[in-house]
Amino acid sequence: MSNNVYDIVIIGGGPAALSAAVYTGRAELKTVIFEKKVTGGQILTSTLVDNYPGFPDGISGAELTELMEKHAKKFGAEIKYEEVLGLKVEGDTKIVTTDSGMYNSPIIILASGADPRKLGVPGEDEFVGRGVSYCGTCDGPFYKDKDVVVVGGGDSAITEGLFITKFAKAVHIVHRRAELTAAKIFQDEARSNPRVRFVWNSVIEEISGRDMVEGVTIKNLLNNERKDLPCQGVFIFVGNIPNTGFLGNLLCVDQGCHIETDENMETAIKGIYAVGDIRKNSYRQLVTAAGEGAIAAMAAERELTKLHAQK
Template sequence: MEDHDVVVIGGDIAALTAGLVAARHGRDTLVLVPGVPGDHLANIELIEDFPGFPDGVAGYELCPAVQEQAASAGTQFAMEAAERLAADGADWLIETDAGRYRARAVIIAAGTHPQSLGVPGEERWQGKGLSHCASCDGPLFRGKTVAVVGGGDLALQEALTLAKHVAQVFLIDRHDTFSAQETYQRRILEQPNIGVQRRGVVEAILGDATITGIRLRDDASGETTDVAVDGLFVYVGEDPNTAFADGLLPLDATGRIPTDALMRTALPGVFAAGDVRQGAVGLAAAAAGDGAVAAVAAHRHLLEREQQNTAA
C-alpha cells in the first residue's frame, strides 16, 4: 500500500488545482482519476468566464495546462477510480479499482455526472441520439434537428454550440424564464436557428433504432404534441459523485458534501472542493478556487498534526 500526505480524488479543474497547490506546499500528493485528467472540462468547446482568457479557452487546453503545472510541482497521478474511503486511525484509506492508498489528508473533488430526464426507457437511447455533450456529438447531427432540454448555463451554452453544427435547435425549458447568464440568454434569442419552447416538458422519447422525436407537453396550454427531432441533448441538472464515501460522510439532500469556508468536511483531514460540494456554483473558476483553498487547508491540518506529534 502506498502512503501519501494528500490524496486527491478526482481529476478535473478542482482536483488538478488542489494537486498543484498541495504539491507547491511541499506535500507528497497523489491525484486519483479514473481516466485522462481533465476528462470533464475537455468536452467544453469554449470557456468564456475563466479569468485570464479574454477570448475564452477550450476545456481541452485548460486542463492539460493545469495538469502539466501540477506535475512540474511534483504532483503524482494514478488513473484509478476511488471506490471506498474509510478511516484508519487519524489517517484515511482509499480503495480504488486497482489498489489501496493511505493518506494523511484527503481532498474529494470528484465532481458530478449529468442527471437523466426521468422518462421511461431513457437509458436505451444513450448513444442512439441521446447525449449530454454538444462538442462531442454535435458534429454527428450536421444538417439535422436536435432538441436541447434545460434552462441553465449548460443548456444554453450547449444549444449555442449545437447551433454551429446542426440545421435547427429546439430549446425546451420547463420554466417561464431561463436561469442562465444574461449573455447566453441574449445570444440564444439572436441565433436564427434556435427556437425556444418555455414551459415545455418532455414526456417520452420516440424512435426505433435511433431517436426520431419527442413527446412534448406544453404546460401553459396542457397540449401534448409529437415533435420530430434527430437528437436529444439533456442538461437538467447534475448529480454528485460521492458513492465511494457512502455512509462515511454526511451529505445534503442532493448528495453533495457540506463544507465550511476552508472546504473542511465533518471529518478531520477530509476536504471537499468543486462541484461535489454543497453550495458549488457550477463554474470552473470557482472549482479551481475551491481546490486551492482545500489544498492550503489540508496543508495547515497536516502542520497542526505535525506540531502535536513533535510536542507529544
C-alpha cells in the first residue's frame, strides 16, 4: 500500500476520532487521523470532566486526551497534524486534500466536531472554565445553590437551563426577544419551574469577576437600561458551528450544517461516516462522541470486508 493510501482516514483529532481509531487500529486497519491543531478537541481546555465513565474522581480534559491518544497510537493509528481542506469522491475512492498533501481511502470518518458560538463580550474568554460554560449537562452539577445565568431562547438553552435548576438556586434566562423559540413543551416546563426567571429583550454586555465569575451586566434592548446581576455561572447557548467548511457542498447545503447519518453513523455517501458533535442531533457529550466513533469504526470494518470480497 502506498504511503498516501489508507484503509481509514479520520478527519479531526477529538474524542470521537480517537475512539474510532482505537477500534480501526485494533482491527489492524491502516488508519490515519488528520488534526489541524492539537489532539483533544473541545475538551482539551476543561479542567474537570466529571461524567466520563471510569473516572469516578473526575479527570482533566488534557489528561483524558493524553490517555485516548496513547490508546489510539498503541493500536497503530497515525496522527498527522495537517488541516483537511477538501474531500472528493471518485467511485469507491475518497480523496482527501490537506495543507500538506493528498491521501486516498475507501473510508472516511468525519469527526471534525463543532465550536460553540460565542457571545463575543468582554469577560467571556477570560472566564471559560471559571464560571463561563457552553454545556449545562457537563457543568450544571458544579453550581449547587448558586445563581446562574443562561443565555439563549432555543431548545438547548431551555433544556440545559432546566437541567441546571436541579442544582442552582435560581436560573435567570436572558433572551434577546420577548418569546422563546424552544419547543412548547420545554417552554411550559420552564415557565412553571419556580427556579426559572426570565429576563426578556435583553443581552449580556459584560461578564465580570476576580478569579471566578461574580456577575453580568445586562442591557435591555427596548430602553437601553443596564443592570448588574450577581451570579456565579454563565451558560451560553446561542448556537453551535460545525466544522464542515472543507466539505464544500458535499453532504452540506450550506456551511453551517450538521451532518445527517443512519444508525451506523453512515452519511448519504457510502463509505463516509460522521461522528460526534459534527452530527445532526448529536448529544454533544464525550461519551456519545466516543460511542459514535466506535459504531462508525465497526460499521466501516464490515464495509471494507465487503469491498475486499468484491475485488
